[in-house]
Amino acid sequence: MSQDDAFQLYDLRVEVVCPPGERILCGAKPGDYFILQGEMMYLPPNQGISIYSLSAVLPLLPAKQRITHKNDWMTTDALIACPDPNCPSQLKITRQGIRTFSHAETTVVPLQQNTNTQT
Template identity: 85%
Template sequence: MVHTGTQDDSFQLYDLRIEVVCPPGKRIMCGAKEGDYFTLQGEMIYLPPNQGISIYSLATVIPLLPAKQRVTSPNDWMTTDALIACPDPNCPSQLKIIREGIRTFSHSETTVVPLHH
């Protein structure tokens, strides 16, 4: 099926901001600094200039991001739980997933697989 404009094939995803949280006075092992962040818009990750993120921290949070982008029930733990521990057991930092604005996407512009109704 080709998108003709007559069928609404839109869906929405939250933009996410993933921010580093560090307990004051604690030694941080992963190289993160309080307030470091990256954003996720659709499938694209954006880092501010001259800021990195540990691949191990990134690997820990990535599996949760597609679910956090989607609208969930207010009773679902995915809606309420936002802090992800650093994977280094000796590092007390966390990544906080913050839902920001909602962005609208088109099915036909994100995949070649047709919609079946």
């Protein structure tokens, strides 16, 4: 990996948060989680996640992985509601360590030679 093609992404932990005593309909249990490192999602052994809950949080994960301005809502907002309107569970996205990747190792599309050109 060369330094001129490096970029960084946060590792993310996505954890189920449930109000105590409430009926949870999505099959989640408080503390269930998965880790996102780059494009790879890791779940602990014998733990699953509802595809419906995953569908609610999935579109936000690439943006949460990127370094954002301190005033950007993507920096501060972390709780995502279960998509079932009758289920009070939430998914909490927490940024963890930063991992460095190489452009050349993640795509076959070459970098532009002129760095002043934006597309």
